[in-house]
Amino acid sequence: MRNIAPVITLIALVIFFSFASSTFFTLDNAFNIIRQLSITGIIAVGLTYVILTAEIDLSVAAVANAIGITVAYFTIQPDYVNIANVPMQGWIAVILALLAALAIGLVTAGGITIIGIPSFIMTLAMMQIANGMSALLVRGQIAYSYPEIVTTLGSGTAFRIPIGVDAAGKAAFIPIGWTIIVCLAFLVAGHIVLKYTRYGRYIYMVGGNREAAEYSGVNVKLIIGSVMVICAMCSGVAGMLGVAYFGSAQQNQFDTFLLDAIAAVVVGGTSLFGGRGGIGNTIIGLLVLGVVNNGLDHIQIDSFLKILIRGLILLAALIINIYAQKLRESG
């Protein structure tokens, strides 16, 4: 990673909250932060790819929502759930949901590369379409059941880390959920593909200078189309795990994830103009976001003021990034 400003921001925030609150700097809370980040993290992986090519995807949260609802739609629901759904076997439901995410990604990719709609507009339309899918499938109801694998990965515990004994003298553990493992897997795989594969090199080169890539005989449309599909698939997986994590599938449940995911990528230092940044930056960005969100809950301030403060902190982080970048380029 070339830009260390986001790391400094992160350290400064951790130090600040540690002094401001006695409950912030604990192992327990550290894992809390990571747990809270894992769904956003999966979305942010796909979004990093998109932003590296200098495109944007505004439909990530809506797609996550729609795919989470889709997988529930194909699962038997308890009696009290009043949805005219179509139950299938678990693995079929998961495959259908993944196919739906693939289809959404392909439509977005086609709109951008074949028809030539700017990604900002195309994904705005896709956001509306995905929200429409969600609305039609649940019709204002809430679904509670998912295929077993989704429930496990979304809300199950993978293993427990022993941390000695608690006040009552019993052995204490920190549970590590499967979502954290899945998120880590996405981050690691995302990083390896970007840094070590031919495809990853194409992404950076297309983002760095699209025209030059095209005049070098790179299939720019294929690269851009493919990152949109990857992003939709990441959102889809995040959506399935998300509904299990929340314990319910309903409309507008993921609304805050759009800004969180974009903020994580950009605050981490990946350039919106493409070609600079990567998963390493996104991890730092996620942590900054997680520390801000979590830290603010640990200090005593007006909860309505928190929303504003959160925005201001993110703005400050972005400003610091830009200045650090300018400093480096001129120096």
Add this chain to the structure above:
Amino acid sequence: MTDEQSGRGGAPPLLELTGVSKSFGGVTALRDVDFTLYPGEIHGLVGENGAGKSTMMKIIAGVHHDFEGVMKIRGVETRLRSARDALASSIGMVHQELSIVPELSVAENVFLGKQPLTTLGIVDWPRMNREAKALIASLGLDIDPAAAMGTLPVGLQQLVELSRVLFSGAQIIILDEPTSALSPPEIRQLFDVLRRLRSEGRSIIFISHFLDDVLAISDRVTVFRNGKKVITDETRKLTKDAVIAHMIGRGSIDMHMGEDAMLAGDDSKPVVLSLENVGDGRTLHDFSIELRAGEITGVYGFMGSGQIELARALFGKLPLRRGSVKLDGKPVRFRSTAGARKAGIAFLPENRQMMLFRTEPVFKNVSIAILDRIHRLLVKPAEEKRITEGHIKDLQIRPPRTEIALGSLSGGNQQKVALAKWLTHLPKVLVLSEPTRGMDVGAKEDVIRIVKSLRDKGVAILVLSAEPETILTLADRVTVMKKGTVARQFSSGKIEKADLLAAA
């Protein structure tokens, strides 16, 4: 010093630089250079690519401010901090790499940041267009002020940028390679404008590789070599031979290079690519040509005659609507540049920036076009660097380093890197648009040598140029292009520059 004595009528210098040195990291671009500019003079500046001309001018125009030495404007020691500073000292520069906004209209580009406003505070479009048109017309040009800048040929974009500099009221006007992209009538117009500016008492620094142009227009000439000033003298005391000798620091070369040529078209060589009556529905129509293995086919024509479109169509960037294209006898249609590349077509556009990644290291610039042939799934930078080192050696790219950012190379070396992209696995067809434009004698010779050696290896080469010299030094056959179609073809015997000019 003859320098000081040649002041016009004893007027004090307008601009005076003494002992200027400048380095970029480890690369020394300028070493202890002195330079003076008098009011009302046109000062020609020549030197091979990388000699430091642009760097010197960027110092004068306030782009580079951390340099050693002293700069005096009207006798007052000054250090400019920015282009805005320079403008305040009435210094304006038209850069070699244009700084226009292609999406904006011509008028908006002329008035960039200084649009005339109505009393309501909104942009006064009619007035802006009117004034832009008048300003451009004063340069002898007829350009629609509402046209998008990006749709104009590069040469005209440069003139529009010049009109912006003039509009700002600059007294010292720096032109870095303004004639590279201009056709002869446009150059004549530009020269008329420069003479008029001189008669108004403004001073002009004029950089060009066209020594004839420089000798024709300037009052004095300065020659740079390797970051040092070799000589400043009055133009009437210099000959082209003498200037070249100063530039390259060795004996003069054949002065008649590119004045005429013996064509050697050989019909027994196999046709690799043939176009039959192709058209793009706009500029190109009924154009036919055959490219043979081991031959260089030259296409000559003034700017705007359709060469740009032809080159793009061949590389899958511009769709052809009519006619047929055959590669090795089989009909083909390229839907993307990737498709053309995979079929064995390689392309070097006239503006090398279009295919280079300035901030990326040299080796990534070279390897991007061959990644799919050297890597399966994972990238192996060591392999890419090894291949790049081979090209650096063969093409004598300077500095010989694979890891430095491409943007820090000089123009000629950037062009060699652009060419190197296509040399690892020889293409069937190599399309070169203005392969030597804006290059000095030395780099030009290198590129010509490389292109000829590719021909001898059996590549079918198409060279498109608006410079007759380029066509005559390279081509085995020549097609003259006019208004998007074939005007005349030459395949054997002797042809002269005049033949080309007459046919175009």
